């Protein structure tokens with residue numbers, strides 16, 4: 001591991017000032033960044049520990065929640081208001097990693113965790129994300145876990161976070177603070193598709209800090225869930241996942257819904273085409289298939305991951321049918 005400086009920030013301004021140094025990076029729980037440093041993929045000159053910053057969950061005036069970026073994943077999933085009002089989020093977080101890792105991992109670090117593409121972690125492989133212009137060994141390699149939506153010639157990696165899929169379905173908004181001041185940005189617009197520059201993964205500006213994540217009030221959020229399909233029952237990343245929030249009218253027709261897919265793209269994938277196809281419909285097999293077809297119309301399978309298209313269709317349908325069955 002390359003030597004680095006370590007600083008613990010006492011407040012956001014101190015963190016931003018410390019991170020202005022060349023090669024500085026913020027440090028959350030370290031569960032991803034330290035691995036990447038050990039593998040020689042990241043070599044920050046300075047780590048600015050931000051785990052002592054905003055670490056609580058507050059009610060907002062609008063009836064939502066403001067979750068500090070330093071809140072640990074376990075604390076988020078166990079928080080009563082999260083479990084009761086945003087069950088999709090609690091389930092998504094609990095489906096990720098292991099208890100020990102969730103105890104360390106923070107909300108900010110989870111949003112910024114990097115892909116699990118095996119070639120990205122293999123220093124001997126060609127990877128445009130590690131080294132722009134180098135090529136992408138995943139394209140012609142073993143690409144079972146890779147993207148079916150929104151990928152590019154340059155990169156076919158997926159975003160690994162479960163939490164972010166639920167947050168995108170719940171219309172979460174990031175609170176960012178940086179050298180140029182504070183701003184907010186919907187999480188849906190934060191992660192980028194790979195395009196020509198898969199190394200540029202988010203809209204975060206140089207030195208900017210994730211301060212908090214805001215969950216807006218959702219009238220129907222109690223009927224939300226997260227379903228993750230993976231190779232093992234625990235301790236595995238999603239092959240495909242679905243976060244859904246559903247509001248059914250008394251006639252059984254969809255009044256409103258929010259859908260996002262994980263494991264399919266370089267970013268958590270808000271499934272707006274499927275949402276549009278289902279509004280006003282009954283959740284029967286035909287409507288669900290039409291919605292999935294609309295969402296997956298542009299899916300482009302690689303050699304080893306064609307199964308993800310049918311898996312996404314079935315997971316979407318099973319998630320929504322399960323939610324509609326929860327009605328009293």
Ligand SMILES: Cc1cc2nc3c(=O)[nH]c(=O)nc-3n(C[C@H](O)[C@H](O)[C@H](O)COP(=O)(O)OP(=O)(O)OC[C@H]3O[C@@H](n4cnc5c(N)ncnc54)[C@H](O)[C@@H]3O)c2cc1C
Nearest residue numbers: 028029030031032033096097106108109110112161162210
């Ligand atoms: C074995 C294993 C299995 C896992 N399985 C899953 C899984 O199934 N699902 C899943 O979703 N995740 C999984 N994870 C990933 C885990 O969720 C992430 O490692 C974790 O969420 C990262 O959080 P952290 O606080 O440790 O981030 P760190 O490792 O500290 O940081 C990650 C990145 O975020 C940046 N950062 C941290 N905080 C801030 C901030 N406030 N502002 C700006 N930048 C910041 C850092 O600079 C770094 O670039 C797994 C991890 C491991 C090791």
Ligand code: SF4
Nearest residue numbers: 117127128136155156
């Ligand atoms: S898919 Fe992306 S992360 Fe994986 S090897 Fe190709 S460029 Fe690198």
